[in-house]
Amino acid sequence: MSAVSLDAVTVRIGSRTLLDALTLEVAEREHLLVVGPSGSGKTTLLRTIAGLASPNAGAVSLFGTKASDGARVLVPAERRRIGFLFQNGALWPHMSAARQIEFVLEHAGVSARERARRASELLEWVELRGFEQRLPATLSGGEAQRVALARALAVEPKLLLLDEPLGPLDCELRSALLAKLGELQQRLGLTVVHVTHAPDEARAIATRTLRLRAGRIEDER
Numbered sequence: 001m002s003a004v005s006l007d008a009v010t011v012r013i014g015s016r017t018l019l020d021a022l023t024l025e026v027a028e029r030e031h032l033l034v035v036g037p038s039g040s041g042k043t044t045l046l047r048t049i050a051g052l053a054s055p056n057a058g059a060v061s062l063f064g065t066k067a068s069d070g071a072r073v074l075v076p077a078e079r080r081r082i083g084f085l086f087q088n089g090a091l092w093p094h095m096s097a098a099r100q101i102e103f104v105l106e107h108a109g110v111s112a113r114e115r116a117r118r119a120s121e122l123l124e125w126v127e128l129r130g131f132e133q134r135l136p137a138t139l140s141g142g143e144a145q146r147v148a149l150a151r152a153l154a155v156e157p158k159l160l161l162l163d164e165p166l167g168p169l170d171c172e173l174r175s176a177l178l179a180k181l182g183e184l185q186q187r188l189g190l191t192v193v194h195v196t197h198a199p200d201e202a203r204a205i206a207t208r209t210l211r212l213r214a215g216r217i218e219d220e221r
Contacts, residue, residue, distance in 0.1 A: 001063060004191070009057070035197070044215075050080065081158065081159075097139070102116065104155060119154075127146065128143060128146055128150070
């Protein structure tokens with residue numbers, strides 16, 4: 001069974017086509033790299049999988065369940081249990097590291113005691129034990145991205161979407177976060193769709209690379 005299946009998905013904004021009848025299968029536990037020039041549809045692909053963008057045509061299925069059929073949403077974004085890690089982390093500036101995670105769990109109906117336990121566990125997974133009360137402004141770029149990764153894993157997703165998560169980091173920090181991503185993918189059995197402008201850095205943990213251009217698959221290897 002595929003983790004992600006896109007069947008002739010088209011996404012348009014006005015007269016602009018962002019994805020053009022795109023068909024794609026991503027296997028369970030695969031780490032798919034998606035590369036391509038700016039405007040090729042990489043981020044739109046992630047947003048469409050996550051349910052943050054609606055197709056004009058085509059169908060999206062996740063783990064054998066149809067999530068959208070054309071513009072008709074069958075599984076809303078909040079019920080897809082997808083982890084999404086953005087380029088800049090997108091941490092809420094007024095929330096501590098632990099609260100970033102607890103907030104997501106609170107909206108999932110998790111009890112206060114379990115939220116606190118889970119937040120501490122996730123921060124330990126990303127090697128930030130003791131950072132529970134730190135605010136984003138006091139974190140380095142690498143620390144902030146690891147908090148964002150812990151938050152993305154809070155809903156215990158089977159699918160993790162990465163939108164240029166290494167972009168703001170220096171070479172050493174990128175290598176460290178990539179290693180952590182690879183370790184967590186194996187530990188949790190995650191399927192990963194990973195948008196990047198630096199595929200050479202991530203190929204060590206990837207299973208396949210896909211190149212997009214103008215919303216279409218140009219190359220695959």
